[in-house]
Amino acid sequence: MEVLGPTGAHATPREVVEALGLRHPVGDRPRVVAAMIASVDGRATVDGRSVALGHPEDRGLLRELRAGADAILAGAATLCAERYANLLDPGQVEHRRHLGLREHPVLATVSRRGTLRAADVPIFSEPGVPIAVYTERGAGLGDAAADVGVHALGEGGVTLRRVLASLHRDHGVDGVSCEGGPRLLTRLIAEDCLDDLLLTVSPLLVAGEGPTALAGPALPRPARLRLRDLHRAGDHLFLHYAVDR
Numbered sequence: 001m002e003v004l005g006p007t008g009a010h011a012t013p014r015e016v017v018e019a020l021g022l023r024h025p026v027g028d029r030p031r032v033v034a035a036m037i038a039s040v041d042g043r044a045t046v047d048g049r050s051v052a053l054g055h056p057e058d059r060g061l062l063r064e065l066r067a068g069a070d071a072i073l074a075g076a077a078t079l080c081a082e083r084y085a086n087l088l089d090p091g092q093v094e095h096r097r098h099l100g101l102r103e104h105p106v107l108a109t110v111s112r113r114g115t116l117r118a119a120d121v122p123i124f125s126e127p128g129v130p131i132a133v134y135t136e137r138g139a140g141l142g143d144a145a146a147d148v149g150v151h152a153l154g155e156g157g158v159t160l161r162r163v164l165a166s167l168h169r170d171h172g173v174d175g176v177s178c179e180g181g182p183r184l185l186t187r188l189i190a191e192d193c194l195d196d197l198l199l200t201v202s203p204l205l206v207a208g209e210g211p212t213a214l215a216g217p218a219l220p221r222p223a224r225l226r227l228r229d230l231h232r233a234g235d236h237l238f239l240h241y242a243v244d245r
């Protein structure tokens with residue numbers, strides 16, 4: 001076995017994200033990078049949220065992904081559980097300007113049933129934030145102050161392939177940072193739409209009934225990953241995998 005050890009080369013979260021080459025479309029869809037954090041026993045939440053698993057460098061990675069992506073994709077359940085608000089700080093906005101990106105990434109979300117309510121997620125009250133909601137039949141989001149576009153894809157029509165193709169075609173999105181949650185990530189992989197996985201292993205044991213990093217029905221066949229990079233910060237491990245296809 002190769003010894004990776006604690007003395008590997010240092011990389012800042014910005015360098016890790018720059019090395020991804022995030023904004024390169026794959027056919028008719030954007031490139032998709034997912035960032036997830038899980039305990040050593042694989043749990044993605046502690047008391048229903050991911051915050052207790054975190055580390056400043058992990059938050060730094062998410063921050064850089066948000067600054068460098070054209071769109072953030074998150075499941076409706078994640079938007080509600082994590083109370084999404086204030087996606088960017090002034091430093092991220094400045095970095096986007098430097099990269100020649102539009103001021104704000106599109107926040108894209110999926111809910112087949114369209115049960116999302118603006119009052120449940122603070123970011124829907126932030127004027128001007130571009131939000132794309134993909135549903136089967138529409139959503140009651142008329143009272144949102146954000147700039148919400150609802151894409152009704154019809155009964156059974158909400159596939160991640162269609163969502164991603166629409167983001168590319170209708171919103172000019174070349175690179176997506178997927179922030180979960182576990183059910184959405186499983187669907188992305190089942191539809192062969194994930195390119196890279198940044199998995200942070202948090203030095204906790206959690207057990208219980210909370211979701212693991214992937215959740216829902218088993219994949220048609222296990223997805224094969226290639227380890228592209230490995231970092232550590234304190235006792236947290238940062239694994240960068242590419243999906244092998």
Ligand SMILES: NC(=O)c1ccc[n+]([C@@H]2O[C@H](COP(=O)([O-])OP(=O)(O)OC[C@H]3O[C@@H](n4cnc5c(N)ncnc54)[C@H](OP(=O)(O)O)[C@@H]3O)[C@@H](O)[C@H]2O)c1
Nearest residue numbers: 036037044049050075077078111112113180181182183184
């Ligand atoms: N550790 C981490 O890195 C991390 C990251 C993100 C979230 N989380 C945690 O994960 C939990 C939420 O995750 P989750 O897995 O319950 O939900 P999720 O992945 O955030 O959201 C799934 C949503 O996608 C919609 N959806 C649309 N098409 C779907 C399809 N084909 N299959 C499945 N869902 C589809 C579902 O809405 P409909 O049912 O209306 O279709 C559902 O609301 C929260 O506790 C959050 O804190 C952890």
